[in-house]
Amino acid sequence: MRFIRLHPDDNVLTVASAIGAGQAYEVEGATLIATQAIAVGFKVAACPIASGAKVIKYGAVIGSASQVINTGDVVHTHNLKSDYLPTYARGEGEARTP
């Protein structure tokens, strides 16, 4: 099982080889069983992440945990929410200077 850490500050790792449903995998000392297949490119938690805490990938905040995430858990839409508010949405209709 392989995971990629994209930045030293990250609290999630990226899956580098697919994990089959029912297969055991190990992340930072924690052993888990995949309840469903996990494809390349998906994320797992590198450490426990509290509900509301920032999720860090590429050394940058990519959103906040919407529930408690344990080490090795898949991190996706069910437990990670975007913090992103487009700056351009705020200025809609306002005069703009080139």
Added chain:
Amino acid sequence: MTIPGYLRPDGRKGIRNLVVVAYLVECAHHVAREIVYPLRAHGVHLLGFPGCYPNSYAHRMLHQLCTHPNVGAVLLVSLGCEGFNRSALLDEIRASGRPADLLIIQQTGGTRRTIESGSAWVNSALEQIHKVPRAEIGIDELIIGTVCGGSDATSGITANPAVGRAFDRLVKNGARCIFEETGELIGCEQIMAARAARPELAPALTACVEKAAHYYTAMGHGSFAPGNADGGLTTQEEKSMGAYSKSGNSPIAGILKPGDVPPRGGLYLLDVVPDTFAADGSVSPRWGFPNISDIQEIGELIACGSHLTLFTTGRGSVVGSAISPVIKICANPETYRRLSEDMDVNAGRILDGEASIDEVGDEIYRLVLGVAAGAPTASEQLGHQEFSLVYKSFAPLGPECLPGAV
């Protein structure tokens, strides 16, 4: 490693020593191509502008490309009735100290005579530029661009972060590095703004992304759909970080527009989206897509002085460029196995567990120095010399973007 460069009369140093033949309207393209074609493997490159109506962006692009440090001599080929200010461009190139000439097809006697005259001039120019003095180039004199094309789910986890590592090391050693693609940075504009080297630069960085968002939306382009959840990407900021990771982690020193040469070492954002605001402030995409393909973006990086370009691809682009070498970094191991002859670096080894991001970053860094010292890239060996230039317009840079610009 020492990099033996070519010293130009204006003091800039190139890593290649080329003759450029530039057509000034599409109607002169065939004649220019016929001049270049027999000499294409001998350091003669073709570029040009297809439009008949004059355009200050196109003029600036050709000016910057014809006086690029990799270029030793320039032949301009004009039909005769197009709007391009050919005499001004010729004067500008000559003022840079380069041998330059202009052939006007209508005055030279047509296709065959212009090709004959042009071939004779280019052969003579090749002899002249072989006498250009050599001078060692320091890493702190190199300008390196990066772009991605044909991306897939692997781009953001292998090739792009590896280029980011190479960029960090290049910037640390004083090089000038340029990233772009504001259209793919929606969602990380605040993350990017936090890396601004100066407080006044931060809002200018977010404004660049905002402009791109409005421009593409007005074009009806669907590039801004939220991250593809099927590929494991959860949030918009995560998706954009995949493209943004090419820039590495250095502070952002300034913003450039096509043709602006970064004045000193550091990391720069190149804004390639035209400034076409209507009187009411709305974005009016009057020139069509900001870039019709990856090729024009590479040309814009070169117009900013890039000696070479780092091109990351997942699905497998095969392109190179006129004037400056393109190093292709393949993100996807399967693509690499299919297209290995076209690729310079297999970043897919990161997915195969054979290399770390840092190791591939080191490989890219060493390859930059090797290619700068003269080693041909895959696309150079295969004869790629793509070029594309279409209409655009830009407002000048504000002082918040690039203080002390020259």
